[in-house]
Amino acid sequence: xxxxxxxxxxxxxxxxxxxxxxxxxxxxxxxxxxxxxxxxxxxxxxxxxxxxxxxxxxxxxxxxxxxxxxxxxxxxxxxxxxxxxxxxxxxxxxxxxxxxxxxxxxxxxxxxxxxxxxxxxxxxxxxxxxxxxxxxxxxxxxxxxxxxxxxxxxxxxxxxxxxxxxxxxxxxxxxxxxxxxxxxxxxxxxxxxxxxxxxxxxxxxxxxxxxxxxxxxxxxxxxxxxxxxxxxxxxxxxxxxxxxxxxxxxxxxxxxxxxxxxxxxxxxxxxxxxxxxxxxxxxxxxxxxxxxxxxxxxxxxxxxxxxxxxxxxxxxxxxxxxxxxxxxxxxxxxxxxxxxxxxxxxxxxxxxxxxxxxxxxxxxxxxxxxxxxxxxxxxxxxxxxxxxxxxxxxxxxxxxxxxxxxxxxxxxxxxxx
Numbered sequence: 271x272x273x274x275x276x277x278x279x280x281x282x283x284x285x286x287x288x289x290x291x292x293x294x295x296x297x298x299x300x301x302x303x304x305x306x307x308x309x310x311x312x313x314x315x316x317x318x319x320x321x322x323x324x325x326x327x328x329x330x331x332x333x334x335x336x337x338x339x340x341x342x343x344x345x346x347x348x349x350x351x352x353x354x355x356x357x358x359x360x361x362x363x364x365x366x367x368x369x370x371x372x373x374x375x376x377x378x379x380x381x382x383x384x385x386x387x388x389x390x391x392x393x394x395x396x397x398x399x400x401x402x403x404x405x406x407x408x409x410x411x412x413x414x415x416x417x418x419x420x421x422x423x424x425x426x427x428x429x430x431x432x433x434x435x436x437x438x439x440x441x442x443x444x445x446x447x448x449x450x451x452x453x454x455x456x457x458x459x460x461x462x463x464x465x466x467x468x469x470x471x472x473x474x475x476x477x478x479x480x481x482x483x484x485x486x487x488x489x490x491x492x493x494x495x496x497x498x499x500x501x502x503x504x505x506x507x508x509x510x511x512x513x514x515x516x517x518x519x520x521x522x523x524x525x526x527x528x529x530x531x532x533x534x535x536x537x538x539x540x541x542x543x544x545x546x547x548x549x550x551x552x553x554x555x556x557x558x559x560x561x562x563x564x565x566x567x568x569x570x571x572x573x574x575x576x577x578x579x580x581x582x583x584x585x586x587x588x589x590x591x592x593x594x595x596x597x598x599x600x601x602x603x604x605x606x607x608x609x610x611x612x613x614x615x616x617x618x619x620x621x622x623x624x625x626x627x628x629x630x631x632x633x634x635x636x637x638x639x640x641x642x643x644x645x646x647x648x649x650x651x652x653x654x655x656x657x658x659x660x661x662x663x664x665x666x667x668x669x670x671x672x673x674x675x676x677x678x679x680x681x682x683x684x685x686x687x
Contacts, residue, residue, distance in 0.1 A: 273668070274299060274503060274512070276492050276528070277520035280310040280653055283472045283479065284661035285518050285646050287392075290482035292669050297514075298484060299503070301491035306472035309522055309653060312545045312621040314569040314580035316560050317389065317655045318406050318463040319382035320431035323422065324374045324631025325541070325583065325650065326365035342599040344567035348587020355586055358539040361629035374631040377679045379429060381632070382652065384675045385659025389466075392658060398474045401574040402466035403559040407445055408458040409607065415564045416455055423458070433460045447555050449607055465560035465571040468654040492521075495532060501642040518644045518664060522626040525647045532640050536685065538648055540589060540624035544596045545580035546604070547573065547619040548612035556611040568603040577612045579604040583651070592622050625651045628685075635660055635680045636667050644668055645682060 337343030
């Protein structure tokens with residue numbers, strides 16, 4: 271089939287690659303001038319399936335309220351809030367019920383473990399060489415943090431996730447650069463988790479997709495989808511409709527506006543995250559792989575000759591304004607654990623990215639209900655961790671094959687219940 275993929279972030283690139291592997295004629299349409307320039311550009315890079323969990327969880331609304339006046343809060347609500355953001359927050363609040371959370375967490379983790387396996391398969395088959403390292407340590411500052419993670423650890427035990435609760439001394443053996451003056455309660459070691467450079471992987475896979483015949487059209491924005499006479503796409507600056515046998519929408523937050531005229535109301539919100547990347551000043555003072563600060567929900571990752579610290583979940587406010595307190599939290603956490611690791615004086619890269627999130631957590635994969643139109647969107651902060659699996663699922667569905675895992679609850683029908 272002749273298929274258009276709308277969006278060239280990590281979701282769009284992996285989708286295009288999988289469709290091309292199946293023999294389809296694929297064209298990727300991307301409004302930016304290169305692949306992976308928005309949400310995929312400078313994310314934390316952590317692939318930790320056991321820690322992939324919905325933001326909509328019991329107790330989370332009260333935590334958000336408690337964080338409103340906190341300077342270093344992991345979750346922030348900015349003003350003004352649009353009507354669509356207020357509606358999204360109400361739906362999110364309704365999804366924080368225990369039964370919804372349990373079901374959605376199971377859906378996310380099934381997809382996350384499948385996606386990690388697919389990531390490893392692609393990396394090995396194509397011999398992709400990108401910045402990556404194995405292992406993740408979740409640092410627990412206080413006993414309260416340890417108590418808070420216990421329900422999640424029980425879920426990981428039941429799922430067979432490999433992890434170990436360790437004390438500060440053992441944590442320092444795994445990550446010897448941890449600040450010797452920093453006292454903390456303990457840690458969780460996840461040896462099978464990893465960190466990888468999402469954008470590097472996306473650009474390498476884009477090249478492999480092009481070898482399979484995929485065409486990438488950059489600086490090309492889709493303004494309209496028309497399904498009344500077959501599937502036609504209208505591009506900004508080009509009045510002539512472009513027809514395809516099928517199209518997959520992977521356009522992040524912008525997907526909602528694109529789908530609305532077709533009667534598809536997708537409750538996507540931009541939940542912004544931040545990161546700071548800087549060259550290593552002294553490699554011996556930097557993390558070996560991935561470190562997560564449980565209290566502040568901040569990840570510190572080793573990216574080749576750089577260190578990246580990433581976190582925050584911010585809804586509302588101006589999408590273009592970087593909140594100073596969010597960036598200060600990242601610098602604080604980096605200094606707490608790895609002082610002197612990064613060459614911050616040499617010019618750090620500060621980044622803010624919009625993560626397309628659905629109120630209840632899991633993405634929407636598969637048929638849209640409109641003939642020929644497919645969806646692969648709403649991955650939130652877990653896009654990198656879910657990308658390879660989501661792409662294979664959607665490619666299988668388009669090809670008429672049963673997916674390799676249970677995808678119940680990941681279709682658009684979930685939004686209609």
